[in-house]
Amino acid sequence: MPNGKMILAAFFYNPQGDHRLSWRHPHAPGREIFDLDYYRRLVGEAERAKIDAIFIADHLGIWDNYDSGVAHYANARLEPISLVSALAAVTKDIGFMVTASTSYSEPYNIARTFSSLDHISQGRIGWNVVTSALTEEAQNFGLDGNIDHARRYDRAAEFLDVTKALWDSWEDGAVLIDKSSGYFADPAKVHYLHHKGEHFRVKGPLNVPRSPQGYPVIVQAGSSEAGKNLAALHADIQFAVIRNLEQGLAYRRDMNERLARQGRTPESFRLLPGILPIVASSKDEALEKQAALESLMIDRVGIDLLSSWAGVDLSTFPLDGPIPALPDLESFNGWRTWLKLIQEESNKGLSIRQLARKIANTGSVSMVAGTAAHIADQMEEWFVAGAADGYNLMFPLLPDDWMNFMQQVVPELQKRGLFRTEYETGTLRDRLGLARPENSFVIPN
C-alpha cells in the first residue's frame, strides 16, 4: 500500500458488467460495446476519480462448451490490447492492466507489443499473464483439448523469463542517435538472448528500446499452487479471490512466505482481492438491484456454467438432486481456482439447480452491496488489517455500478484519507510503489 493509499483497479471482461447476464438489464449497453466511445466514457469517469488502472480480462474464444453459450452469453467483444492502445491515446494518467495468454502467443510478439504500449502510454501499462484454461481456447490454436496444467505453467514461467530478457535486451542507455558519428545504438548495450529452452528458442534482441517502466507491471490471477508460485516468481500484483478477512490474511501470509523463498520482500508485491460493489442509497435498494440482476439469469446458463467449471456435464443429473462426485483437483487440467470453489460449495447441501443459480449469479467473488459509506467501511476493514493492498472492482452492471462507485464511493474513500485525490507524477509502477526493475544484462557496480 504505497503512501498508505489503497490501490483501485476497475475491472471488466463483459463490457456490460460482471454479472453474467447483465447484458439483459435495461440500463446495459447495446451495440455501443463495439465502439470506442463507450469505453472512452467509462475510462474517462475512472480517470476523473483518480483510479489506478483499468483491468481487462480476456479469453481466446467464445464460451460454448455447453449448449447455452452461443445463444445466451455475451460472447462478442473487442480484443483488449487494441482497445487499450486506443484508450491510452485519449487518456493521460490512468493505467491499464491487460490480459494476454502465454499458451497461445509467442514471447517476441508479446514483448514487443507490451513494450510499445508502455512507450505509447508513457509508462502506464500492466500485463495480466494468463495461461488460458478453456478447451474452447485450445481448439482455436490447433489442439483437441486443453494443455496439461503443469505444462501450461511451465511454459508461462519460461515465457516470462524470455519476455523479461527481451525487455532488457536494449539497456536504458543503448539508444544513442548520434547523428555525427553515425552510431544509432551502442552495440555494447544491445544484448542477445540466445535463449534455448524447453518451449522457446529466441535469439533477440527486441526491436523496441527499453520502455519507461522497464517491464510493464506484471499481474497474475491464478490461485492454484502453480499460479501462486508463478506469482511469487514473477508478479508485481496478484488479483485473488478472497471471501473474508481471515482468508485474506492467511493468503497474504502464504504469499509472503513464497516471496521470501524467491528473495523478495512483501513490499514488492500487491494483493488485490476482487469485490463486486453495488452502490445504492440504502441496503434495501442495493438488495433490490441485486435481485433485479438475478432475475435476468437463465437456468440453463447457470447449469452449463457450473458444468464448465466442474468439468462434469451436470445437465445429465437430476437438477434438484445433490452435486455428484467432482474431478480430483490436483489432476484437473481446467481452472483449478473454480473447481476448488465448487468443491467447497458442494458440501453445503445445495441441489445442482441451487448451486448453479448461486454460482452464476454471484460468481466466486464477494458482493459488497449498500450505501457508499457501507461499501467504504468494508473496503477499509480488509485494507487496514493488511488483507488487501487494494481491490479489483468487478461491477455487476455497467455502466451504472461503475459510475456510481466513481461518483459516490471514491469521494468517501478520499474523505477518509484512504485514496488519492490527485494523480502523483510518474509511471504506473511509481504510483503502485513498485520499483523499476533492474536490467538483467547489467552487472551491478
Add this chain to the structure above:
Amino acid sequence: MPNGKMILAAFFYNPQGDHRLSWRHPHAPGREIFDLDYYRRLVGEAERAKIDAIFIADHLGIWDNYDSGVAHYANARLEPISLVSALAAVTKDIGFMVTASTSYSEPYNIARTFSSLDHISQGRIGWNVVTSALTEEAQNFGLDGNIDHARRYDRAAEFLDVTKALWDSWEDGAVLIDKSSGYFADPAKVHYLHHKGEHFRVKGPLNVPRSPQGYPVIVQAGSSEAGKNLAALHADIQFAVIRNLEQGLAYRRDMNERLARQGRTPESFRLLPGILPIVASSKDEALEKQAALESLMIDRVGIDLLSSWAGVDLSTFPLDGPIPALPDLESFNGWRTWLKLIQEESNKGLSIRQLARKIANTGSVSMVAGTAAHIADQMEEWFVAGAADGYNLMFPLLPDDWMNFMQQVVPELQKRGLFRTEYETGTLRDRLGLARPENSFVIPN
C-alpha cells in the same frame, strides 16, 4: 481508380524516413520516435491533406545479420499494430494499412486484432500481409533460418483462408442483444470453421462480430511468382516496385490475367507502385536534398545491405571489383523481389562498392525529385496511362518530405482534379472503390 481519383498511401518503416540513414539528417527526429505525439503530428497533416491511408511496414527483429546493423541502422521502433490503434483513436477519416506476418503469428489472434481495429476505427483498417523473409526474424521464433519460400507462401494462403472464415463466422445479423428473450446472438448465424489444414486447425467462431468492412482491406507487397499469385487470390491492393511506365503497364496486364484466372475483375484490385518523392523549389534544390541524404551513407552499411539482399557476404570480395555470381532466384529462400533487382543491376558493370551505394541510397523504388508541379506531372502520367491506381509514398526524410508533399503536391493534384478535396463518407473500402466482401457462410439468394 475510384471516381477517377488517385489513391495515396503515406508509407513509413523507419520513422525517420525511407532513406536508410535518414536518421542522421539534422532535421530527422530523435527520441520522439518513441512517443505517440510524433506520429500524431505526421498523421494529422496527412489527414488534413485527405490522404487515403497510412502504410506501416514491419519486421520481427532488428537488422543485424551483417556487422554494421546494430551500430548504424535505426533498429529500435514502436510495434505498428499498437501504434495504429492509438492513432485510430485520435483521427477520424484517414485509413491505416498495417503489417502483420503470417509466418510468426496465429490466425485466431490476427483475425481478432484486425477485426477489433476495424470496429475501433469504424472501418478504416487494412492488413499488409507479409511472410517475413529475414533470417533475423526466424531466429526470434524458434528457427535456425528462414522458412522455405514456397512453404511460407503456402502457409500464408491457408492463413488467409482461415482469417477470412473467422471474420465471416459471425454473420452481419448474428448479434441480436435481445434483452427480453435472452438471445444475445442468433445461433443459426454464428458459424464454426472446424478447419483442419496442413498448417492450422481452428474450430472458431471468432469472439468479435463481423466488422464494418467485413474484412480489413487486404494488402500484399511481394512480387515473386508466389507473391503475385497470393495477391491475385486474396489481395485488394498490391504495393509494387515499378520503375517505368512500360513496366507498370506490363505488371498490370500480368496481374489482370492472374485475377481473371481467379474469377476476379480488374476493378477489384488496386495497384500502388512505391515512389520516393522529394519536393523542392527547383530541380537543383531537389538534387541537393538528395545529395545531402546520400552523404549520410556509411559504406559498410551499403555493402552489408547489398550482401543481405543478395544472400552472399560481399565484404569478402574486392569491393572495387565486379559483383560475384549470385544465388539462383527460383530456389532462393530470402526476399526474391530484392535478389531479382540486384541480379538486373549486376549486369550493368558496377563494382560492389558502386552498386552498394546505389542500392543503399535509393533502394529499388523510383525517386521523384523536383517541384510540386514536376512531381505531380510524373504521378499523373502513370495514373492516366493505367500503370498505377495511385502511389505508396515513401518519403526519404521525415517529417520534412512528408509535410512538403502534403502541403505542396497534394494541392497541385487537387487542382488538376486527380485527388479528393474532401473525404467521402463511408469506410476505407468504400473510398478505395472496393466492395464489402460477401460472407462465405451465407448462401446467396
